[in-house]
Amino acid sequence: VAVDEELMGPSGGFSLDQLMELAGLSVAEAVVNVAPSAQTALVVCGPGNNGGDGLVCARHLVHFGLDVHVCYPTPRWADREPRPLFRGLVKQLSNLGVPFVRAPGKGWQGPVAPEGCGADEGLPRGAYDVVVDAVFGFSFGGDVRAPYDGLIEWMNAVGDERGCALVCVDVPSGWDVEEGPRPDSLCVRRPAALVSLTAPKKCALGLAPGTPHYLGGRFVTPSLVQAHDLVLPSFEGASQVTRLN
């Protein structure tokens, strides 16, 4: 958290646009690494920056040749979305013809898709080779409310299916960033892979043995590594992502 804030602060000089672009690209690269033969993907996006990383990831997956759907059940859509970056990210996906699909579960009466985007009744189980969980990130706490409860239940059902890889962005949705799965709360149960962003997240200790853990985001400076006692691995070639285990 502190590292991201310093990168984007006056002493770091990065814009959110830049960091989100590199983070989302690294997640997309991890997805094709985890599931190199995947042809279809669903990216499930939450209301905050974790969801923004998902929107960027979805766009790169389209350019990588996958058939991509997005589920982004936020009321802050189109005209009502005050963040120009997020309006832009949705526009970019819409221009690529990406369908926005309806969130499953009760309690969500919002629109299916941002204005002007193709809508789809979607979310059939078994339809996707990969599902990307970009619902909640490192700052999540408290209760899981609609429509996100239905989404997490749906992702857990998907995670139990053969042949569908559930790839989590930064922190599996509903997990505590340090402690891992929260026993008394709804959260993602069986990630097939985790992509930590900026720095490895301690909650990765809660992954099942052998679950791939990646680090994405190749923009941390040596002075930040030193100031925060980070231990970062090396990356190969021009890759934006590296596997940690």
Added chain:
Amino acid sequence: VAVDEELMGPSGGFSLDQLMELAGLSVAEAVVNVAPSAQTALVVCGPGNNGGDGLVCARHLVHFGLDVHVCYPTPRWADREPRPLFRGLVKQLSNLGVPFVRAPGKGWQGPVAPEGCGADEGLPRGAYDVVVDAVFGFSFGGDVRAPYDGLIEWMNAVGDERGCALVCVDVPSGWDVEEGPRPDSLCVRRPAALVSLTAPKKCALGLAPGTPHYLGGRFVTPSLVQAHDLVLPSFEGASQVTRLN
């Protein structure tokens, strides 16, 4: 040009931050493709967006493990630089400890480095395995004035050396984007490689036979390809760059 404008306009939804980040990353990827064993690089940046692509490229080359210097002789520095994106790009390089080196040639009395950045007398010939030409891009026309005349002469001397690859961003500096080298004007003479951005540039016909020509920038939509009669190649895997010849 028109394609970039549409991508960044209201119908495209991209910010310059995003497109420059992806363009500069693709150039850095092309550099390590052209010169995989390079350890030292100088990135020479002009005053406009071509120079901004160079600043992004320089940062990624640092993360790729190269020892990188930057020459960026623009008076629009630090406090006097009105563009937050460019102030940020310089700050990011400064935070990585990248030295800014003095422009060669007469006629330039400006500062060596943006305020707060390490300055170096630099630009020794023979010191760099790669030199990246990010001085002028597709919109260049007219005369080459100081300090850019000295920079182009210096790059031409470098381009004649063995063991130094001169990689040009989008359009070799001083070339016409369509017609290639301008016979009556100072321009870059012997690019070792060209990285076209967004779409292949016609001036690539003016390259010496066998000179690698890359395309970088993986963000053009099928509808723009259709609207502008573009013929774009495919990219491999998660790569942001593809070789055209």
